[in-house]
Amino acid sequence: MKKYCFGIDVGGTTVKCGLFSTEGVVLDKWEIPTRTENDGKQILPDVAASIMGKLAEKNITPDSVTGIGIGIPGPVNENGCVPYAVNLHWGYVDIEGELKELTGIPVKAGNDANVAALGELWKGGGAGARSMIMVTLGTGVGGGIIIDEKIVPGFHGAGGEIGHVHVDDSITDPCNCGNCGCLEQVASATGIARLAREELANSTDESILRGKDHISAKTVFNAVKEGDALAIRVAERFGLYLGKALAGFSCVVDPQIIVIGGGVSKAGPILLDFIEKNYRKYTFSACRQTDFALALLGNDAGIYGAAKMVC
Amino acid sequence: MKKYCFGIDVGGTTVKCGLFSTEGVVLDKWEIPTRTENDGKQILPDVAASIMGKLAEKNITPDSVTGIGIGIPGPVNENGCVPYAVNLHWGYVDIEGELKELTGIPVKAGNDANVAALGELWKGGGAGARSMIMVTLGTGVGGGIIIDEKIVPGFHGAGGEIGHVHVDDSITDPCNCGNCGCLEQVASATGIARLAREELANSTDESILRGKDHISAKTVFNAVKEGDALAIRVAERFGLYLGKALAGFSCVVDPQIIVIGGGVSKAGPILLDFIEKNYRKYTFSACRQTDFALALLGNDAGIYGAAKMVC
Numbered sequence: 001m002k003k004y005c006f007g008i009d010v011g012g013t014t015v016k017c018g019l020f021s022t023e024g025v026v027l028d029k030w031e032i033p034t035r036t037e038n039d040g041k042q043i044l045p046d047v048a049a050s051i052m053g054k055l056a057e058k059n060i061t062p063d064s065v066t067g068i069g070i071g072i073p074g075p076v077n078e079n080g081c082v083p084y085a086v087n088l089h090w091g092y093v094d095i096e097g098e099l100k101e102l103t104g105i106p107v108k109a110g111n112d113a114n115v116a117a118l119g120e121l122w123k124g125g126g127a128g129a130r131s132m133i134m135v136t137l138g139t140g141v142g143g144g145i146i147i148d149e150k151i152v153p154g155f156h157g158a159g160g161e162i163g164h165v166h167v168d169d170s171i172t173d174p175c176n177c178g179n180c181g182c183l184e185q186v187a188s189a190t191g192i193a194r195l196a197r198e199e200l201a202n203s204t205d206e207s208i209l210r211g212k213d214h215i216s217a218k219t220v221f222n223a224v225k226e227g228d229a230l231a232i233r234v235a236e237r238f239g240l241y242l243g244k245a246l247a248g249f250s251c252v253v254d255p256q257i258i259v260i261g262g263g264v265s266k267a268g269p270i271l272l273d274f275i276e277k278n279y280r281k282y283t284f285s286a287c288r289q290t291d292f293a294l295a296l297l298g299n300d301a302g303i304y305g306a307a308k309m310v311c
Numbered sequence: 312m313k314k315y316c317f318g319i320d321v322g323g324t325t326v327k328c329g330l331f332s333t334e335g336v337v338l339d340k341w342e343i344p345t346r347t348e349n350d351g352k353q354i355l356p357d358v359a360a361s362i363m364g365k366l367a368e369k370n371i372t373p374d375s376v377t378g379i380g381i382g383i384p385g386p387v388n389e390n391g392c393v394p395y396a397v398n399l400h401w402g403y404v405d406i407e408g409e410l411k412e413l414t415g416i417p418v419k420a421g422n423d424a425n426v427a428a429l430g431e432l433w434k435g436g437g438a439g440a441r442s443m444i445m446v447t448l449g450t451g452v453g454g455g456i457i458i459d460e461k462i463v464p465g466f467h468g469a470g471g472e473i474g475h476v477h478v479d480d481s482i483t484d485p486c487n488c489g490n491c492g493c494l495e496q497v498a499s500a501t502g503i504a505r506l507a508r509e510e511l512a513n514s515t516d517e518s519i520l521r522g523k524d525h526i527s528a529k530t531v532f533n534a535v536k537e538g539d540a541l542a543i544r545v546a547e548r549f550g551l552y553l554g555k556a557l558a559g560f561s562c563v564v565d566p567q568i569i570v571i572g573g574g575v576s577k578a579g580p581i582l583l584d585f586i587e588k589n590y591r592k593y594t595f596s597a598c599r600q601t602d603f604a605l606a607l608l609g610n611d612a613g614i615y616g617a618a619k620m621v622c
Contacts, residue, residue, distance in 0.1 A: 154565025155442055166593045248556075251474075256466040287465075287467055
């Protein structure tokens, strides 16, 4: 009887690996370096060797493994191939074909942000739901859409690229994507810092934030917790942008739950307050009670989601 | 061998019915009245009698029918039940259970707008694609989201309710849904007429539209085709609202094709020009080449989509 699966999360510097029971219990967790030299040709053989070594160590036969799920920092097409992955120095790689060839075990690949969303649905902030919008607020704004417990990868691999929804005509400096006025420019960690600098420049109000060398999303939300009026204005603007955007997304896919993760989400439940009140104001009446939750799995979301793809 | 299926589209005054081969060829098409009196209790028995009569007429045995697909003007939950359907005078109806009980044939129910979208994907403007955003521009703005050839109904039945995405803070009169500034208020037939009235009031420019008793989306787009500058400004505003909204939706679900239907789409390909240029300007780079098409099936989209659900 098959009862194990592997969840692999390939990052630019390390590959996170997990051995799971098919019920979703982590039996072992480890990391190996990501060797990007020589066009990253060694990455999949390293992953395969690590998996085969783990099977030998645990006395598990390959035929009791349902599969290997693997998340990649790049687009993954419907044939399980990666057209390119800049951080891995990869051009076109048939990742499912190659890794299956190396291990003899079925492989399912997905984009890392989407895979992490699936992990949060399975065992994290979205556990128990079947559909979800995941928002990852880090240096940028990423995301993943899950419908009927499956990732929506998108025809061009852009499913869940919610950081690049246009939300503000008045922003004239470009986003990393080349457009201007993206959600990422106002709702990521760097976006929140940007809003704070604007508020500081546009008023002379006293604030904990004034005069600080470095303003981050963390310093902003710490100031919010101390009741700093200017920081609260920043949080209100952030919540208006993100809440209104999510209100629109619910009119498209109407998920059961919206999960907020990424470094910014460490601010805790207060972050949700600013988002939710705007969401509930702007969304369609039928979606007004949609649940919100913080992500729970942190950096492990990727290995959970990868495992879920094959069990 | 099963080789037939039925597609049923229940409207407030008539029920459209189609007998299909499972390849999607319409073998027969007819209508019966929708008897809404007495809480609409007669609607499903009428549909069942009509189906059984058609089988007898055509000498088809029930066991060669894969199923009955049925579209309803109301939300349909994941158990195939309708909590309410105002136009049918229905309260809670277990439509799949009841109609199966009456016919002995498996039944699959869906919301009519979503079902019509599936029809356009199968045999209409989206034929050949596996994922689609359908936009229906009529008195209101409706829609349907198809992922992997399946309808996204939404957790609260609000999947594809894109007419109620908030797009304009400056609108202070309420939409039918109760919110203000919905896409429906500026991109439906009535929304386009509204934009035209605004343009006429805000300028003294000569225009074919000036002095007309009745301004409709049709008169606006006819004037656009004659080069009327004011009508073109109206079409530009419509295209900006809808193109920008669709640009954002593609960052969420990244469909293969976007299909525009409903009465307004009778304006023809010129309608797409105004939408597409704004879509391509505002969307994420990976989605810039998404295909656009006009809907092809008109009022038959519903019976096609209903049949597709069961074949």
